[in-house]
Amino acid sequence: MAFFEVKNVKISGISGCVPRTLEENKDLSLFQNDEAEKFMTSTGVRRRRIADENTTASDLCYHAAEQLIADLGWVKDEIDCLVFVTQTPDYILPATSCILQHRLALSQECHAMDVSLGCSGWIYGVSVVTSFLQSGSFRKALLLVGDTSLRSCSTTDKSTWPLFGDAGTAVAFEYTENSESRFLFHTSTDGSGYDAIIIPEGGYRAPFTANSLELEKIEEGIERNKLHTVLNGMDVFSFGIANAPDSIEKLTQHFQIDKENVDLFVFHQANLFMNEKIRKKLKIPVEKVPYSLENFGNTSSATIPLTLVTEKATELSNGINRIVACGFGVGLSWGSVYFETENIVCSNLVEI
Amino acid sequence: MEIVDFVEKMAEQFDETDAAVFTPQTKFKELDEWSSLVALSVIAMVDESYKVRLKGVDVRESSTINDLFNIVKARAQ
Numbered sequence: 001m002a003f004f005e006v007k008n009v010k011i012s013g014i015s016g017c018v019p020r021t022l023e024e025n026k027d028l029s030l031f032q033n034d035e036a037e038k039f040m041t042s043t044g045v046r047r048r049r050i051a052d053e054n055t056t057a058s059d060l061c062y063h064a065a066e067q068l069i070a071d072l073g074w075v076k077d078e079i080d081c082l083v084f085v086t087q088t089p090d091y092i093l094p095a096t097s098c099i100l101q102h103r104l105a106l107s108q109e110c111h112a113m114d115v116s117l118g119c120s121g122w123i124y125g126v127s128v129v130t131s132f133l134q135s136g137s138f139r140k141a142l143l144l145v146g147d148t149s150l151r152s153c154s155t156t157d158k159s160t161w162p163l164f165g166d167a168g169t170a171v172a173f174e175y176t177e178n179s180e181s182r183f184l185f186h187t188s189t190d191g192s193g194y195d196a197i198i199i200p201e202g203g204y205r206a207p208f209t210a211n212s213l214e215l216e217k218i219e220e221g222i223e224r225n226k227l228h229t230v231l232n233g234m235d236v237f238s239f240g241i242a243n244a245p246d247s248i249e250k251l252t253q254h255f256q257i258d259k260e261n262v263d264l265f266v267f268h269q270a271n272l273f274m275n276e277k278i279r280k281k282l283k284i285p286v287e288k289v290p291y292s293l294e295n296f297g298n299t300s301s302a303t304i305p306l307t308l309v310t311e312k313a314t315e316l317s318n319g320i321n322r323i324v325a326c327g328f329g330v331g332l333s334w335g336s337v338y339f340e341t342e343n344i345v346c347s348n349l350v351e352i
Numbered sequence: 353m354e355i356v357d358f359v360e361k362m363a364e365q366f367d368e369t370d371a372a373v374f375t376p377q378t379k380f381k382e383l384d385e386w387s388s389l390v391a392l393s394v395i396a397m398v399d400e401s402y403k404v405r406l407k408g409v410d411v412r413e414s415s416t417i418n419d420l421f422n423i424v425k426a427r428a429q
Contacts, residue, residue, distance in 0.1 A: 235408045238407060273389070
């Protein structure tokens, strides 16, 4: 069972960055008749931010990181570790974390690495960064998490284009000796569902060919090529409503966490219909479950920190918060984490 | 589990279609109201009521309500 505990690490601050360009789902010509309204009601996504062709996930994360470092007053030379979680890297190689180390002007004495996970990526990123920090060898670390999912969505696919949004986030972690602070994890994987969310070609299993670019009509309103993201909505849905609640139940039982004492349950923002099923299954009151779906859509790996910083900045900046976060999706990969925050820095949302 | 209950629960996933329309032989995907959202509601209903995880392929390969019922029954504990 993948349960584990990390001590002596705390979160110091969170920031987020989104592209300035906004698209309203009600204006999309993809939808016919009352489809747009029905889509917005069921998914909860009314508008999203779209990165232009010159903007990558690392650009968004770079600006989020610069803002956060400034707001924290951190000295860059003291940052020992940078982990970048994305599935939309700058290049196939090199690792984007190396590019970010240089661009952020961090010390060369910096442990930098990429993690390739999506919807569950923030949870896994937190597990990696906190594990590095817990021995005290590293003192400060940055977890940069973001995706430009729309770059790989077909504009003529109503099952993906109106759902996803682009965003980058930064979270600052610090080693804190003999503190009460701890991170409690449960993580899981089911690779039998690897094709539930997939870009079929362009990797090394099925390399890019000229045919990869051929548009194919799957059904009315769904047209895409083999480099576009395919989302099997029914498979992802049945996976999510079963495994997200299960992971939180396991986490809370294993570590004897009373759900009543948790202030916030922050879920990966898949879509409102799925997320509400999950919330109701766990019998969590609606006021403990923030959403950023309406204005930002499903921002892949960025959903959890983006939701924290856009919806709960006031609470996070003032006092103690006991938080359970849960990410689930592409992989299939999922996991939950329990942690506490106290008076953390929440930067104003950066727009570029 | 009984087919009568299953038919009734299937009918509940449709807001506008008259419940009297539904029988074990109903080809549910041919109903006007069928949509991707109703499909998700059916998956959620099966998860809640029978603790069974339906996949997209199960819905795609079922024609009648009875077809779907048989899949759920085979997997239910």
